[in-house]
Amino acid sequence: MKKPFAIDVDDVLGNLSEVMNPVLNRRFNKQIPVAAWSTFNISGLYGITVEQFLEVIIEEKLLEQMQPYPGVKEALRRIKTSGRDVVLVTSRGYHPVGQKLTETWLNQHDLYSDGLIIVPEGLSKAQAVVGRYPKGFEIMVDDYPPNLDKMKAAGLVDEVYLIDKPWNQDRPEFVMGHNRFLSLVDALRHHFHLEKGLDFAVA
Ligand SMILES: [Mg+2]
Structure with a gap:
């Protein structure tokens, strides 16, 4: 029995930063491009609290508007x-209807x-999955390094892949083409290439 794959949703399956960026710039009167989002603490860049930041995501229906990246449908x-x-693991516990909204979007x-x-808010991804997936995952793909770190530390994943983003450039040990990739499709192509007969092709 092969172990499942754990895959993040926001900025891995779909391009959340693309819809979030113009809204934050408009609402807080800034002109910061996504390329300058050099920290995961986006709220700090806008001089707002995390609560205000999450409120904007909910009010402006940004999760609903997010578009999947090319090739993701075929990749899954x-x-x-x-x-x-395929197990999707997302930190959307802050959203009052996160489960339903995500199911609808999928x-x-x-x-x-x-x-x-x-x-759920206050839990790590590792803490949230261990009850349902005690044997863990073959791979985990995420854009936020601490999610990968904690899953690895909990012994719940064999390989971790980081999706390259402006906010994770402070982690040089994630090396492009090895455990850092531009997209989920690229990460999977790499992973499947290691397994004979499992060439990964995306139209
Ligand atoms: Mg994410």
Whole structure:
């Protein structure tokens, strides 16, 4: 039995920063490009609290507007046909209807998954998954290094892949083409390449 893949949603399956950036710039009267979002603490860049930041995401329906990255739909199916379950793990616990909203979004965009974990506020992703997936995952893909660090430290994942973003450039030990990739599709292509007969092709 192959272990499942754990995959993040925001800025991994879909481009959240693209819809978030113009809204934050407008609401807080700044002109900061995504390329200058050099910290995960985006609220600090805008001089607002984390609560205000999350409120904007909810009020402006940014999660609903997010578009999937190219090739993601095919990539999730490809994982399934390789014999692994697709488990989506997202830190959307701050959102009052995070579960329902995410299920609707996945359906709208025809994105496959076997499981969806909405991490409750105050828990790490590792803490949120261990009850349901005590044997852990073959790989985890995320854009926030501490999520990968904690899953690894908990012994719940074999390989971790970071999606390259402006806010994770402070982690040079994640090396492009090795454990850092521009996209989920690139990370999977790398991972499947290691396994004979599992070439990963995306149209
Ligand atoms: Mg993310």
